[in-house]
Amino acid sequence: MSLTTDVSRAKSRPGSERTRGGEAGQDPQATPTRGRRNRKTRERVFQWLFLVPAVIYMALFFGYPVVKNVVMSFQDYTTATFFTGEAPWVGLANYAKVLSSSLFSTSLLNTALFTIGSIAGQFVIGLALAVFFRRRFPLNGILRSLLLLPWLLPLIVSSAVWRWILDKDSGALNRFLGQLHIVDTGIPWLTSTSLALIAVVGVNIWIGIPFNLTILYGGLQEIPDELYEAGSLDGATGWKSFRHITWPMLRPVVNVVLVLGVVYTLKVLDIILGLTNGGPANSTQTIATQSYRLSFQEFKFGEGAALGDVLVIISLVFAVLYLRASRRSIDE
């Protein structure tokens, strides 16, 4: 983002300089042409010097890994490659293999369900909390900062704790439900093929609420109070004021939160690995976990990279949507 704006600015500046230089040329006491050119070159060098750090950073830390990953996905890249440096070119074989695998449709579906479920939960709860915290009441600030807690915990810790809470026999959740006499026998949250994905989505919602809450709360603060005052004079209170004032005013922020949320959720790996490792019977296997498994457990780096690229392409679609959404919000 910042790179494109920098480049456009760098391009437009020399142009304006030239027009001014042209005017100066008509002046009999103008500086000699050589001096002018020197100054112009020096300025351009400085412009590029400001750009270079950003360009190098992008190339090293974004460009190189992406290009390397794409190249790797067309190679038979194995453990031996690391020692010998030899990785035979195999064309689309890696893609053919991972896309035709029976696991691909399972993990694609799981990825979709996981993403949609997580985003819907995080967003609805995050928005409800943001609207709630907009009111002034005692302890508002403390409660709001406590809600950030899931965000601050390392994901490994969160998933280990949740794994314990959700255990079938001695987990805290089943104990709690049992004491309330809601259930008689332990619910196999993480070991039933029909419940595991729901449980994992639940944990991910818990982790994602702080992000949604924070951004949406920030968006709400931007809405001027006068609008609500004026609205209330016209009879827009409660639900009506949310529907006709809050929601339309918040739309640009909502777009950004949703699209960023999708990109973040698509790549979730540690939570699933920590909770279920993709099990039971692949019922929580997503494209991200499958790609990890291929690369780092079966050492099929080429196939893992191919699947990783599929994920990159899906994310890219949403990244483009994000750029468009954020540009629209700037325009507005």
Add this chain to the structure above:
Amino acid sequence: MKSAIRTRRPLALAVAALLGLPLAVSGCGTTASASSTEAVKEISVMDYYNNEPDKSFIGDALTSCGTKAGVTIKRETVPGKSLISKVLQQSSSKTLPDVLMLDNPDLQQIAATGALAPLSDFNVSTTDFASGVLSAGTYKDKVYGLAPTVNTIALFYNKDILDKAGVTPPTTWDELKAAATKLTSGEQYGLAFNANPTYEGTWQFLPVMWSNGGDEKNIDTPQTAQALQLWTDLVKDGSVSSSALNWTQADVKDQFMAGKAAMMVNGPWQIPALDKNTALHYGVVKIPVRDSSQTAVAPLGGEVWTVPQTGNKARQAKAAEVVACMNSDENQLAMAKSRNTIPSKTSLAAKFASENPKLATFTDLIKTARARTGELGEGWPAQATKIYTAIQTALTGKASPADALKQAQGQ
């Protein structure tokens, strides 16, 4: 527009130069460490014993072996999970240590890359080692790694609970099922094992699969289906918690220690933890076989020591001396005793078992233990994935054991 293109070219050159810089620097690094005529004073070692007390036991043995060989040891311990990625990273930057420890199922994978030197190059003796230990250390008929001590898994049982219920430790599958059912009541399960979707789940299933004549080359066989049927029956009738689908071996031990499981499948490395609870009385027997005429075949666990191809013959020779020393009779016995593992030389077994009765069952099992990579070598990880996938499919009831194995094998 034209000017923009013109100015972009030097920039592209600058970027290319900067990108090339680290490559050039690393290129210089490799040539610096060559000269092999110098006397070797220090060798580097990498292993994954990063927790006490193992860290010190191994460290002490390495130090004394280094002294014998006339070198000091520069040791690095890394967490088990990151060892392989570290080895791969070092093999591409040509900075492998002089002595490298590997988990035995990874040895063939790494040997196949060409990063390891055959131990025969340095005349390291490989006689007297148990056949399973040698097959784990062998790639294409050459021995690349030796394990001073090894381990396997067996059936632990809680003596008090079994006595109370009047149950004797089971030796056959039928006895195991009957005992497990009888020992299940309230919050206590008869048996605990681990069937999670990782190589650990596969590892715990191998004893029943192999003892019944199953083979990893093709898992779509009646013998393997029978073994998986046993695992499925135990979970289905409730004598094993379905949480086994998500447990690790450490979780299994916790269940056993908390009295929530009367028996468990686990290894000797849990003994220190079990012994901490003096109120817990336990015994160890072989994992039951289907028919009493069958021999129990257990999977071989443990770490092998290797000499990577660092390109410096003098250092490699010293490294080989250290590897040989780590595998000496004396060191095998000392490490086995302190680390609750089994010496890998068959001639030491009888003496060791009589001196360490707690490890007698494991010592007996090592004689016939099989290496996971013995048949498939580099192909093992892919097949191990199929095995745990089939276990999970059958245990969750998504398919019958036979169908689950057929599906997984066909994948």
